[in-house]
Amino acid sequence: MRFRWFILILVGVVGLATASSATGADWRRFRGPAFGIAEGAKAPVTWDAADGASKNIAWRADLPGRGPSSPIVVKDRVVVTASDGVNQDRLFVLCFDAPTGKELWRRSFWATGRTACHPTSANAAPTPVSDGERIFAFYSSNDLIALDLDGNLLWYRGLTHDFPKAGNDVGMSSSPAVLEGVVVVQIENQGDSFAAGIEGATGRTLWRIERAPQAAWTSPAVLESPPGGTPTVLLQSANGVTAHEIHTGTELWRIERACDLIPSPILQARRAFFVASDRLVAVDVGAEGKSAGPIWDSTRLRPGAASPMLVGERLYTVNRAGVLNCADAKTGELRWQFRLKGEFWSSPVIADQTMYLFNSDGEGLVVKLGDDAAELLATNRLGEHIQASPAFSENSIFLRSDQHLWRIAESAAAPTN
Amino acid sequence: MGSRLSTRRICGLVGTLAVIGSASVNRFAWAADDVDAWLEAIRAVQPLGGNHEAAMAAGRHLRLASAAAVPRLLAGMDGANPLAQNWLRGIIQSVVQRAESAGQPIPLDELEKFLQDTSHAPRARRFAFDLLAARDATAPDRLIPGWLDDPSLELRRDAVSAEAGRARGLLDGGQSAEGVRALRRAFQAARDVDQVKAIAESLRNAKEKADIARHMGFLMDWYLIGPFDNRDKRGFDVAYPPESEFDAAKTYPGKEGVETHWIRHATSDDFGVVDLNTALAKHKGAIAYAFTEFLSNEDRPVELRLGCINGNKIWLNGQLLTSNHVYHASTFVDQYTGHGKLLKGRNTILLKIAQNEQTEQWAQNWKFQLRACDSIGTAVLSQDRASEQAASTPRLPIR
Incomplete structure (x- = not known):
């Protein structure tokens, strides 16, 4: 009897340790900490959830609404947003235990702004963001909700309530960013078009700058270790990109150029990459982070909806035709191309020199990235429509479809609910 | 009224005691005045982050309340702005989760009484129902059939x-x-x-x-005029003559000097859609005006709700109700709302519909639909509108 208890405890401890280590790393924002690069992660190459299969599906949780927003992972908690209701006016924030998929809490609110969206989108289009202590959930209706990790409401802002013309009836999807306690939202549309820095601790507006009165769906990019010590956020709009000091919104540099309205930019210490209306542009950022100028541009590297990615000196984009491009980040020279299957709204993730891409049909393509070529390792099925980008945490992929949140991990048991 | 007030006072007292009871469990020394003050602090949140500091402090206290306090917290939504209602909703969810984790019962009878009291805020009542229905499977079948005329x-x-x-x-x-x-x-x-x-x-x-159009209050009969110039979207803020006068017999120089005049137009669309490309001919970089009269038997508030994929303005009796300089970003019923006041007798309604110069196939629509209704969407009909009118039958002759 005593031995049996020992075994049970041992199994429990090992299980907990395994589960914990499986999901220990945070993925706190859209495209994660490094613009789609999951450093140190080792995710499964194969999985299957279609037609009743459950290969490498650790768990699957039901969601109360739709949303192209992506999950984030904070301290072993997976947070995702959803929206529902006759007018997409019911907003949800849900939190799940990463190892088990158990729903820890859910919170719901009423939208205070415009909720209309294209049928392919939903109010819950922007991905939430976390500073590790708080969750900031944002919606197309410009509702910005701050919660602690236990789901307690800290504050609530209705930014369309503040600026009634801020809205786009096609739907908006810019995901907020947070850096040094400042939440940056980019609300670009034909009405009240602006970007703002909101104090994460209080919900107070620190700064607000007007933007071009034209719809855009790009997300702000922030840099953890900025050049010259200036914490920076990069905004890509219809008429160009601008870099701003995060606490004041003071403009550091700008490049005026017609830009793409969907894929988001990359910001590094001395470089940035943004998507102009017909090409990808590489930018050299001055040592103090207060000036910038184009280095090269390439029409062949222009991405579709998915944002570009950078690993070392290799730059990757997926174009509208579903072709994966690999280029030299220093020169823009195209190294190779690889044709993919499907349409991609979801931005890919690279982990362990392997790219994970999810097409709209719910197929997960796993592609090994080589110096001179790519190799398709697997095409995996979820059997549900996918628009969101995945979150990676060590050996797990967290993904949301229209109906479910999934954890994909090796040697998993059957779905839990 | 007296009875309701006293009931509310009792509810308030019970709720206060519930909050205080919880406080004593949590070793906080709360007074009834504190609870009132915390609720007021939440209700005082304003746009632009106004009063956040006090509301956040109040929220930290209120979320420690016992489950018995939930009806009191719900009542805090009555008359509160939408931001404050969401603050309270968030707090209540924390209270409920914390209570259930501690094995405290949720006061379902009190919730049901609350939601059946139509004097409470519609959103608060709906939230009370959600809380109830999640814990009492019989509630939907018992309660829903009685809500056909509910204000929520x-x-x-x-x-x-x-x-x-x-x-x-x-x-x-x-x-x-x-x-x-x-x-x-x-x-x-x-x-x-x-x-x-x-x-x-x-x-x-x-x-x-x-008769969908009548049921929803869509306006079907219009005078139309145009095009006026809107190249480079510059005409949106130009006050062309129809903004200062209506005379069906007058003509005006329109876009590129072409003479324009009012025409009569009646739509038979179920949802009152007026297609300007058909009624006036297709124009780009153009402004059209639509004018109608509305006969009211009383002074009363009204909502003029517009669906329009083009830039638009609505005037009621010469007062601008809403202005939306937005092009080709979807259209649907009730897309824009103008809040105004109808006067007893004849009222004038004027619309400005602005088309831009986009050439894409999806950017060619130039149309609108307008209805008059109250705050919950019940049609407000002009007194000279026909009493019966099936959508499939011909409309009345134009005035």
């Missing part, structure tokens, strides 16, 4: 859905007379466009009339 659109919607479902069951079972009566009840009660449309279709399938 969310509660009413469930009742309309239930009644329409019942009607279809009756029709499928061959009880056509009772089925049609049930459909009529559902149609009369419906305020959401999708329900109105679906029930109207069921009525028409049953060979019954369903």
